[in-house]
Every structure is written in structure tokens, then in C-alpha cells.
Amino acid sequence: MSAARLVITCPDRPGIISAVSGFLAAAGANIVRSDQYSSDPAGGTFFLRMEFTGAGTDIAGGFAQIGERFDMDWRFWDAAVPKRVAILVSREDHCLQELLWRRRRDELDAEVVLVASNHEDLRSDVDAYGLPFHHVPVSPETKPESEARLLELVAGHCDLVVLARYMQILSGDFLDRVGAPVINIHHSFLPAFAGTAPYTQARERGVKLIGATAHYVTEELDAGPIIEQDVIRVSHRDDVATLTRLGSDIERLVLSRAVQWHCEDRVLRHGETTVVF
Amino acid sequence: MSAARLVITCPDRPGIISAVSGFLAAAGANIVRSDQYSSDPAGGTFFLRMEFTGAGTDIAGGFAQIGERFDMDWRFWDAAVPKRVAILVSREDHCLQELLWRRRRDELDAEVVLVASNHEDLRSDVDAYGLPFHHVPVSPETKPESEARLLELVAGHCDLVVLARYMQILSGDFLDRVGAPVINIHHSFLPAFAGTAPYTQARERGVKLIGATAHYVTEELDAGPIIEQDVIRVSHRDDVATLTRLGSDIERLVLSRAVQWHCEDRVLRHGETTVVF
Amino acid sequence: MSAARLVITCPDRPGIISAVSGFLAAAGANIVRSDQYSSDPAGGTFFLRMEFTGAGTDIAGGFAQIGERFDMDWRFWDAAVPKRVAILVSREDHCLQELLWRRRRDELDAEVVLVASNHEDLRSDVDAYGLPFHHVPVSPETKPESEARLLELVAGHCDLVVLARYMQILSGDFLDRVGAPVINIHHSFLPAFAGTAPYTQARERGVKLIGATAHYVTEELDAGPIIEQDVIRVSHRDDVATLTRLGSDIERLVLSRAVQWHCEDRVLRHGETTVVF
Amino acid sequence: MSAARLVITCPDRPGIISAVSGFLAAAGANIVRSDQYSSDPAGGTFFLRMEFTGAGTDIAGGFAQIGERFDMDWRFWDAAVPKRVAILVSREDHCLQELLWRRRRDELDAEVVLVASNHEDLRSDVDAYGLPFHHVPVSPETKPESEARLLELVAGHCDLVVLARYMQILSGDFLDRVGAPVINIHHSFLPAFAGTAPYTQARERGVKLIGATAHYVTEELDAGPIIEQDVIRVSHRDDVATLTRLGSDIERLVLSRAVQWHCEDRVLRHGETTVVF
Known part of the structure; x- marks a missing residue:
């Protein structure tokens, strides 16, 4: 089963995890590990790393719209590629x-x-x-x-x-x-x-x-x-x-x-x- | 700003994080910390803990449907209540x-x-x-x-x-x-x-x-x-x-x-x- | 059984432990713990701490001669005195x-x-x-x-x-x-x-x-x-x-x-x- | 400068360190590290390890008498011999x-x-x-x-x-x-x-x-x-x-x-x- 990672840094605001996990679910991915950190209770920087299976990194193209909407610095990586x-x-x-x-x-x-x-x-x-x-x-x-x-x-x-x-x-x-x-x-x-x-x-x-x-x-x-x-x-x-x-x-x-x-x-x-x- | 926690244990399957974070986003909550663990790559047990602000624990009632859908053991807790x-x-x-x-x-x-x-x-x-x-x-x-x-x-x-x-x-x-x-x-x-x-x-x-x-x-x-x-x-x-x-x-x-x-x-x-x- | 300590700092040279332990043996003391350190293989500073029983700190007077001979900074302390x-x-x-x-x-x-x-x-x-x-x-x-x-x-x-x-x-x-x-x-x-x-x-x-x-x-x-x-x-x-x-x-x-x-x-x-x- | 070690285990009693360090001093040795432990305040087992320089392990022969006197299990070892x-x-x-x-x-x-x-x-x-x-x-x-x-x-x-x-x-x-x-x-x-x-x-x-x-x-x-x-x-x-x-x-x-x-x-x-x- 191929595994991949998505790493995101962006300004913190409500709805990011929902948008990202909704996208992954629609792409048929199963999230096997998720780590998240916000640098401040409000107005800080949002950091997210998700590991998922069941969807390739070729879903990256479709993600650009979400990336833009939340002003994200984002990256997919195929876990099989060292x-x-x-x-x-x-x-x-x-x-x-x-x-x-x-x-x-x-x-x-x-x-x-x-x-x-x-x-x-x-x-x-x-x-x-x-x-x-x-x-x-x-x-x-x-x-x-x-x-x-x-x-x-x-x-x-x-x-x-x-x-x-x-x-x-x-x-x-x-x-x-x-x-x-x-x-x-x-x-x-x-x-x-x-x-x-x-x-x-x-x-x-x-x-x-x-x-x-x-x-x-x-x-x-x-x-x-x-x-x-x-x-x-x-x-x-x-x-x-x-x-x-x-x-x-x-x-x-x-x-x-x-x-x-x-x-x-x-x-x-x-x-x-x-x-x- | 009131903070609350949601803790979930359930059988693992795709879409859980999406459903949960979508619910919280719709309730106006901002997730400030999220930890997730799956006991196996497939077919294991799913564990999730989320800290959020901007929504009270009175949203628990609305959550029952999601809890039932994913066969969850779930609990909200107001962080202000020791x-x-x-x-x-x-x-x-x-x-x-x-x-x-x-x-x-x-x-x-x-x-x-x-x-x-x-x-x-x-x-x-x-x-x-x-x-x-x-x-x-x-x-x-x-x-x-x-x-x-x-x-x-x-x-x-x-x-x-x-x-x-x-x-x-x-x-x-x-x-x-x-x-x-x-x-x-x-x-x-x-x-x-x-x-x-x-x-x-x-x-x-x-x-x-x-x-x-x-x-x-x-x-x-x-x-x-x-x-x-x-x-x-x-x-x-x-x-x-x-x-x-x-x-x-x-x-x-x-x-x-x-x-x-x-x-x-x-x-x-x-x-x-x-x-x- | 009363216990006491002897702590010594002096220039390192051969014979110090022999002189000190000979003195304590003659005074009827039994050494129960001894720690020693020399700061250099030769020409350094010698540090010694001995715990002993069977002799009081009133033996300190007799020690002055050894202290002088080896140019020691030395001190006895009764372990029962906090x-x-x-x-x-x-x-x-x-x-x-x-x-x-x-x-x-x-x-x-x-x-x-x-x-x-x-x-x-x-x-x-x-x-x-x-x-x-x-x-x-x-x-x-x-x-x-x-x-x-x-x-x-x-x-x-x-x-x-x-x-x-x-x-x-x-x-x-x-x-x-x-x-x-x-x-x-x-x-x-x-x-x-x-x-x-x-x-x-x-x-x-x-x-x-x-x-x-x-x-x-x-x-x-x-x-x-x-x-x-x-x-x-x-x-x-x-x-x-x-x-x-x-x-x-x-x-x-x-x-x-x-x-x-x-x-x-x-x-x-x-x-x-x-x-x- | 050749270095050697002496390791001793024997029944504890007063005078051991004095006898051993006196012997080493007489043999021209300088003790550079000494560690000692007694398993009990009285009547226990005595353990000693000394590192010394300035005397070879050929002094072992002369030590047998002390070893016998205190019923020691003893051993010299040349630090240069791996x-x-x-x-x-x-x-x-x-x-x-x-x-x-x-x-x-x-x-x-x-x-x-x-x-x-x-x-x-x-x-x-x-x-x-x-x-x-x-x-x-x-x-x-x-x-x-x-x-x-x-x-x-x-x-x-x-x-x-x-x-x-x-x-x-x-x-x-x-x-x-x-x-x-x-x-x-x-x-x-x-x-x-x-x-x-x-x-x-x-x-x-x-x-x-x-x-x-x-x-x-x-x-x-x-x-x-x-x-x-x-x-x-x-x-x-x-x-x-x-x-x-x-x-x-x-x-x-x-x-x-x-x-x-x-x-x-x-x-x-x-x-x-x-x-x-």
C-alpha cells in the first residue's frame, strides 16, 4: 500500500484541517497519522503534517486551490521515494x-x-x-x-x-x-x-x-x-x-x-x- | 476564550478526521491542537484528541450522529472545568x-x-x-x-x-x-x-x-x-x-x-x- | 558508631594516601569510603575524601603534622553534626x-x-x-x-x-x-x-x-x-x-x-x- | 610512564588501605586513582581498585604476604596490556x-x-x-x-x-x-x-x-x-x-x-x- 505525506505551513485560521481532510477523504485517502501545531491561540502560524495511504501524490494538482485559499506553503511527498x-x-x-x-x-x-x-x-x-x-x-x-x-x-x-x-x-x-x-x-x-x-x-x-x-x-x-x-x-x-x-x-x-x-x-x-x- | 476538548476512539476507516473537523468548522470552532493515532495501517483502532476554541461543549448534542455513524466512543470536555x-x-x-x-x-x-x-x-x-x-x-x-x-x-x-x-x-x-x-x-x-x-x-x-x-x-x-x-x-x-x-x-x-x-x-x-x- | 569525614586538597606527590591511611589506622579508624582524584598524571592537585568510623574528630590535632608535611588544605567533620x-x-x-x-x-x-x-x-x-x-x-x-x-x-x-x-x-x-x-x-x-x-x-x-x-x-x-x-x-x-x-x-x-x-x-x-x- | 592497576576483594577490617598504600609507596608507586567500597558498615566485604604509576606489576610477588594476611582475592594488571x-x-x-x-x-x-x-x-x-x-x-x-x-x-x-x-x-x-x-x-x-x-x-x-x-x-x-x-x-x-x-x-x-x-x-x-x- 503506497503511503504519502502532506506538510503544510500557513497563517492560522478556522477551517484548515476540515478543508485538508475533506480533500484527502474525497481523494480516497486514509489518514494514518496527523500532527498539528498552532504557534499561538489566535493569529499565529499553523503547521500540519499528515501521513495517508490509498491515494498517490498525483492528487497534488487538485490541492493547489486549497493551498491558495489558505495562503499555504505546502508539499506532498511519496513515502516510497527516499x-x-x-x-x-x-x-x-x-x-x-x-x-x-x-x-x-x-x-x-x-x-x-x-x-x-x-x-x-x-x-x-x-x-x-x-x-x-x-x-x-x-x-x-x-x-x-x-x-x-x-x-x-x-x-x-x-x-x-x-x-x-x-x-x-x-x-x-x-x-x-x-x-x-x-x-x-x-x-x-x-x-x-x-x-x-x-x-x-x-x-x-x-x-x-x-x-x-x-x-x-x-x-x-x-x-x-x-x-x-x-x-x-x-x-x-x-x-x-x-x-x-x-x-x-x-x-x-x-x-x-x-x-x-x-x-x-x-x-x-x-x-x-x-x-x- | 473558552477552550474544549474532544476525545474519540473508534474502529479505523477513511473519512473520520474529515467528518469530525468538518463538524467543528461548521460549529465555528478553531482547532488549536490535534493528535491522532491508528493502531494498524488498516483495520485497527483509531484514536483522536482535538483541542478547540470558539465553540462550547454544548455542541456535543449535534455530534451524536457522527458518533453513531463511525461507532465512536466519544467525549467532549470543557477545559475550564477541572x-x-x-x-x-x-x-x-x-x-x-x-x-x-x-x-x-x-x-x-x-x-x-x-x-x-x-x-x-x-x-x-x-x-x-x-x-x-x-x-x-x-x-x-x-x-x-x-x-x-x-x-x-x-x-x-x-x-x-x-x-x-x-x-x-x-x-x-x-x-x-x-x-x-x-x-x-x-x-x-x-x-x-x-x-x-x-x-x-x-x-x-x-x-x-x-x-x-x-x-x-x-x-x-x-x-x-x-x-x-x-x-x-x-x-x-x-x-x-x-x-x-x-x-x-x-x-x-x-x-x-x-x-x-x-x-x-x-x-x-x-x-x-x-x-x- | 560515630562516623567522621576527612577532606584533603594538596599538591600531588607519592605517599599521601599511605601517610593518611596509616595515620587513620593508628588512630583505630576503619575507612568505610574513600574517593581520590588527581588532576594530572604528574604535578597536579590531589583531592581526597575519606569516611571512617571508630575514631572521633578529636584526632584532628594529631593530623596537623601530616597536613603541614604535604602542604594540605584539610578538614575533619563529624558526620553526626549537620x-x-x-x-x-x-x-x-x-x-x-x-x-x-x-x-x-x-x-x-x-x-x-x-x-x-x-x-x-x-x-x-x-x-x-x-x-x-x-x-x-x-x-x-x-x-x-x-x-x-x-x-x-x-x-x-x-x-x-x-x-x-x-x-x-x-x-x-x-x-x-x-x-x-x-x-x-x-x-x-x-x-x-x-x-x-x-x-x-x-x-x-x-x-x-x-x-x-x-x-x-x-x-x-x-x-x-x-x-x-x-x-x-x-x-x-x-x-x-x-x-x-x-x-x-x-x-x-x-x-x-x-x-x-x-x-x-x-x-x-x-x-x-x-x-x- | 607505565601505569598499572591493583584490584582487591577481601573481608572488611581496619588497616587494609593503610597496608596496601604503604606497600605501594614503599615500591615507589604514585596512586593516581583509588576507589573503595565496603558492603556493610561492619563485617562486610571490602573492594578496592587502585591505579598507580612509577612501579611495574613485577611488584606483585612482594604483595603476596599482604594478600595472605588479609585473606585477599587480589590481582595486578599492567594497563599497557590489553x-x-x-x-x-x-x-x-x-x-x-x-x-x-x-x-x-x-x-x-x-x-x-x-x-x-x-x-x-x-x-x-x-x-x-x-x-x-x-x-x-x-x-x-x-x-x-x-x-x-x-x-x-x-x-x-x-x-x-x-x-x-x-x-x-x-x-x-x-x-x-x-x-x-x-x-x-x-x-x-x-x-x-x-x-x-x-x-x-x-x-x-x-x-x-x-x-x-x-x-x-x-x-x-x-x-x-x-x-x-x-x-x-x-x-x-x-x-x-x-x-x-x-x-x-x-x-x-x-x-x-x-x-x-x-x-x-x-x-x-x-x-x-x-x-x-
Whole structure:
């Protein structure tokens, strides 16, 4: 039985759910999951995600009229079509391995179209999964050429870019032209310890928990909408190396959850924050 | 602005959400929160909870036709009307204190109509909150009379009975006649350590986490539908007294959450389990 | 059987444990718990906490020689003597209630010598526990007089000052003269959201976890050594009022743990951080 | 700088720490970490683990006299010598992958000497790490021969056997003759849901958290001393397949921690439970 999703964001007003569910019922669809959120009791923004069976996404054409009537930002997605994902990585393997291994286990509703890295270190890991690996070196002088090369590889060829511990800052120009959302994993519980060496900062501040944050990338560093965060308990005994090791377990789980949720169309942007159904 | 809730359980089939939301739209209601769950892709049970504003619960009469058409178990509830709660307790104060204190802070959408106990110990605590306290002693010989007295106090006078560490087993006859759901807190992570002295059992087994379970009471001891559970990490250093102390913090939080969710009509029974929206 | 504790901080070098445990053995003590930490493999700081029975704290005199030999900061404490604690509070009751209630249950190894507040709101709550309540109003103009009055009340009369949501900043002068450590609870996961209105900041940033931090107070606001932190998961559905309510549960648990650990001599300061045994 | 560990279990009595630390000081050792636990205030069992530098494990000979005097079960271990680990696995890859990947990252203080399986499925995964893989099929008829073959492979060649989701029950005879501790991961929060299909049991019972348990294997199924446990929150939405997937993340983390702690000599058996330093 084919399944599909409908995701809607629009100004809140009465009658939206009735109009949408009436349309789906008329199209022969059975709603199997419905999540809804209104940002305010009145006058806010309305968010809706419905999963349904029994009707294809070819019903999208007929939906345009409702979309227009309620000034909706709307999208249908066939649940059988995995999102195409490009992964950028530097030298650390843990987030990459976690994503590729989950993909192999069918735990990630995604097709990994390529892995690109500014280092050669992880080529054999990617080869082992039979996936294309591209070495795109970056230096301060060659950054524009590197980004141009990355754009050639990913723009138009993927639905999502994942920075799996990619230790380069992407320019605003790159973000404008990549044509797909970009998810990054930051190795701290943002907004604490933004920027470099968060585990060193955490050790110096003496925090009792460390964390990781998956967020959409925007031009402002480590400030984009947060998708998922988690933490782990640490103590005075844990030096920076141990914090880094403990934190890497959180990083790969948090990033995996964020990517999976995005691929299931469960993450809706709401200004500088997210709604996660 | 008055708010109300509609909670529905029925056999799953296409068109339910459309019919319900169409009815609410026609009644001038604005849906501010909607949660839905189907127990199976096809042929399962359908669960729905909607919060809406702009229409009173007096629209319930008009809903009967839809309820009949879809063979629904349905209920409207005015969000401004708190559930009437009776609390039974024995000697331990922590769960009772937590509930009364939350009620005072307006964190519990409930009216505590009375506290009854088989001991006198907590009378002054209840007095301090200006609530009625009833001493209903129980002994093996007087159990039928005690339950009869409790039924006099609570049956028909409350929407929910909470066992806040009430250390007596209620008979099937009492449960049949009380006319309201009964929530209990068990001081273990069920189904582990059912029955007596769970912290002693936990110590002997050497578990590394202990927990608590809030569940609806059924005739079978510690086997009713689970509403909420949580755990806390423990170690070899923690003796039974320490486990009891650590566990009591989990018990009162778990029970509070379960009672609050029930009072918000967010807990729907599904056979021997629950759906918690 | 009387129990006592010995807590030591000194430059690390070989032979310390041998000297200390040899001394205790000669004094007839049986060590029932020993925790030790060295900040570095070599040349760091050495921290030790031992619990022992079978010898009183009157053995302290004989220890001075060892203390001098190893350049120790050391302290014996009779486990039967509770720390004297003064609590400062403003209008929010949750942290105060938690501490007083735990004290009544014998879960806090402390004697609460007084509660002082810049508001009258919580007087009856404190009265209910039979404890002295002092109203010490503060305004920008009267701050020096207020602090002088607080110093009269607490300096020399307590071993610990606890700020249980006391919404006034204490001056450096006050901290210099109070003669006891001061523990504060901050309602965020520091260093995120220092300063005012952390839950509003958290809502705006869209974090997926909120937290609380108990720390020793230093002159720099919200920057003192952290004793304990914890978090709770939140979502887009939780507005500032809900975050405040959820966070208050974390605040009172985190503060209670920090105060209890301090009272058990389990928290040792290490520069701007803590060692918690 | 070479580091070593001394682990001691013996009847508790005064003077043990003094004798041990005096011996180490005389041998020129610097104690960098010390953990101690007494099971009872008096007359219990004493557990000690010390990490020290500056003296080799060749001092063990001189220690025998102290060991005899206090009736100790004692062991020195050179921290530079990794434990030799044999892994048994069936068809599920997640626990095996986690262990091998952590070994490659130097996060596991172990040498994996071989992987044996009753199925061929995971041979290529093991080959990819350059480790020996042995296929030892098992059927009800051939179980004695299979266990004999496994004993040939592992007895005397490893310090630890890890059952990384090995779906065969080992006989008491095997356990008697294997000559090394055996750690198993059970896919439930024991003692809940021992035996087969724990996730199905969890779904039917409607629990709100699922867990995993790493324990030493004894002849009684799923009843050996627990080393580590953890849980993850689940809901009514999670079917058995989802529980299995969510649970597998907990299984691999719990097993990894248990194996790592064992390899660091931090797990001491205490009857049917463990002391974990």
C-alpha cells in the first residue's frame, strides 16, 4: 500500500484541517497519522503534517486551490521515494560511519548520493559501502574554487546536504546556491560553547553535562534553527580527550535522529526555530 | 476564550478526521491542537484528541450522529472545568505533598475533593492545604466495611481516584462500583519487581537503574495499563534506604505527570495499554 | 558508631594516601569510603575524601603534622553534626519548599537556621515548618543596609548560604564578609542563557532541552564553580510559561542535590570548577 | 610512564588501605586513582581498585604476604596490556560493529582475537577489519560438538568472551571450561522481559521505556550479575520493529560500556551483583 505525506505551513485560521481532510477523504485517502501545531491561540502560524495511504501524490494538482485559499506553503511527498543526501566530512569518522551503517540497515530513509571531503582519510571507509567519494581539498586561498567544485557535485543532485563533522565554514554564497537545506552537527549543547574547541571550553567551565546539537545551517555560525539536542553526564575525572570520546557518541546519535526526521518530513522551519512532529 | 476538548476512539476507516473537523468548522470552532493515532495501517483502532476554541461543549448534542455513524466512543470536555480528584494515601507523604503542592501552584488541572487514608499520620499536612481529610482505617477483618466507607466518600463525587502510595489492595468489587478510573503509583519499573518491597528486590538483583510506574488499576495486581514510567541511575553504593529515597523522587514526578495528563484527557485506554497524546 | 569525614586538597606527590591511611589506622579508624582524584598524571592537585568510623574528630590535632608535611588544605567533620544552613529566597516557593520538605523527611543533612526574603510572600510557608522567617526588603537605594542586615543574620551563624531563587545580586563585599560558601540555583544550563529571563531566551533560541545549574556564587554573575546540572526535554509546543513550570522541577532537584552533596563534604573546589565525590 | 592497576576483594577490617598504600609507596608507586567500597558498615566485604604509576606489576610477588594476611582475592594488571577478547555473534551486526569500530578508534582497551558465529552473514564485516572469523554452526543435534569447537578456539586464548547478540544458550559445561568471564547483552531492562522476544513482550505490556542489560553469564538464563543497563523512551506509536531498532542503539552502547569497564578492571563481582568503580 503506497503511503504519502502532506506538510503544510500557513497563517492560522478556522477551517484548515476540515478543508485538508475533506480533500484527502474525497481523494480516497486514509489518514494514518496527523500532527498539528498552532504557534499561538489566535493569529499565529499553523503547521500540519499528515501521513495517508490509498491515494498517490498525483492528487497534488487538485490541492493547489486549497493551498491558495489558505495562503499555504505546502508539499506532498511519496513515502516510497527516499531523500537524496550528500554528506560532507573532514577527518573524523564517527558521524559518517553512523549514517552509512544506518543506511545499510535500512534505518535511514535516504539515498546517499555521494560523500565529499577536504581530506583523503575516509576514502576507504566510503569505498567499503560502494559509494562515490570525492576529495575536494580546501585552503584559505582556494576556498572559492573548492565551494564551486562542491556546488557542481551537489547542487541539483540532492535534497539534503549533511555536514557530518565537516570542519569548514560554508559561505553565504554557497548556502544561497546549494538549493537544498544543510544540516550540521555541532559538538556542544548550543548556545553554550559555540565556535571552536567546545570540549576544551566545557572542561574549563567545569560543566557536569556535555551535549551535541543538530541544526540547519544559516550564514551566522552555529546559530541556525535547532532540530535536535542531547546530553551526557560527565565529571571532573573526564579530561578533554574523554569528553571528546563521550561527546562523539552523542554527536552521531543526535545527527542521525535529525537527518532521519528531516527525511521523514517531520521537521518544519518556524523562523529561527523548528517544529518537530 | 473558552477552550474544549474532544476525545474519540473508534474502529479505523477513511473519512473520520474529515467528518469530525468538518463538524467543528461548521460549529465555528478553531482547532488549536490535534493528535491522532491508528493502531494498524488498516483495520485497527483509531484514536483522536482535538483541542478547540470558539465553540462550547454544548455542541456535543449535534455530534451524536457522527458518533453513531463511525461507532465512536466519544467525549467532549470543557477545559475550564477541572477534574474532581480523590486521593487515597497511607503513611508516606511524598506523592501526596507533590500533588497538593502542584495543585496550589496551579500546575494540576484538578480539584482535590478529599484525601482519605488508613492512617492518621498525614492529617495535618492535608489540613494545611485546607482540604478535607478522612481517616478510614483498614484491617483484614474490616476491609469490606472500609471499602464501603470509601465508596460512600468517593463514588459519584469524583472523576478520578489517585492512589498516592496507598498500601492496600482494592477489591474487584470496589473497582466495579467506584465509577471513576483509579491511577496507582508502583515503586518499580514494571513489570520488573511487581508486588511487595520492590527496592529490596532491586538491591538484591543489583540493577543499575530503578524506576516507578503510574498505571490504571485493574483487578490484577500491578498489571493495569501503564500511563508513565521513569528511572534513575543507582549504583552498588546505594543501600535499600537510599534506593527508597532516590526512588521516591521518581515516584512523585511520574505520578504527577500521569495525573496531569489524565486530567487533560490526554490518556486513552487501548486494551491493556495506553495511548498518551 | 560515630562516623567522621576527612577532606584533603594538596599538591600531588607519592605517599599521601599511605601517610593518611596509616595515620587513620593508628588512630583505630576503619575507612568505610574513600574517593581520590588527581588532576594530572604528574604535578597536579590531589583531592581526597575519606569516611571512617571508630575514631572521633578529636584526632584532628594529631593530623596537623601530616597536613603541614604535604602542604594540605584539610578538614575533619563529624558526620553526626549537620551543617547550619541559611536560605535566602524571593517570591518563588518551589526550591524553598523542596529543601524544607527534604529536611523534614531527614533527607538533607542540614539544620535550617533561618529563611530570609526580600518579600513577605513565603512567610506562612516557613512558619508551617516552625522555622524563623526574616523579611529583609531590598531596593536599589537600600541595598547596602539590606546586605548589612543579612550579614547580621547569617555571618557567623551558618556554614552555608543557599540562594533558593533569591532574585537579588549579592555584592562582592557581602561575599567577602559572609564567611560561608554561597550556593545559587540558576534556571538555565549554564553557560547558556546566563543573566535574566533564561526561559524566554530558551524559547527564542528554540532549544530542545532546558536545564538548571547549581553553583557556588562568586563576584562574577552566573560564573562560579558548577556543582550540579540537569536538563529536561522540551518541544516547540512548550511556551515560556510551560518551560518555566518544567524547569522549576529541574531547579529544585538540582539545588537539592547540590546542597546535600555540599553538606556531606563531597564537593571540593578546584579553581573555577568542582570535584564532586 | 607505565601505569598499572591493583584490584582487591577481601573481608572488611581496619588497616587494609593503610597496608596496601604503604606497600605501594614503599615500591615507589604514585596512586593516581583509588576507589573503595565496603558492603556493610561492619563485617562486610571490602573492594578496592587502585591505579598507580612509577612501579611495574613485577611488584606483585612482594604483595603476596599482604594478600595472605588479609585473606585477599587480589590481582595486578599492567594497563599497557590489553585484554584479549573473543566475540561470539549470530546474525545481528549492530553490537559487533560497535565493538570493532570502537577498537579501531582506540576507544576499547582490548585486542579482539577472533569472532565466531553460528552463521556466515557477518564474515565480510569481520574481514573488513582484518580479524579472524570462524563459522561454527549449531543445531540442537550438534550442540556438544559446536561447543567443543568453540572451546578449542577460545579457552586459553582470551581473557574475556563477549556475546554480541549470540542467540544460543551456552551450557553449564561450556561455562565451566571456558576459563574466562562471559559478558552477554540482553535486549531488555532485566529482570523485566527475560527470555525470548523481549521487544514483543514490551509492546504487549505497553511500557513507556525499553532497555538493555549487559551481564556476566551464569548457568541460569538472563540471571547473572548485571554490569550496566540503560533505557530509552518509547510511545504507543512504536511498533515491535521500531522498538527493535530503538533498542539496538541502547544495546550496542550498553554492551560497549560494560566491555570497556571490564577491560579496565573496573567491574568486581559481589555475589549475584557487581561493584562498578
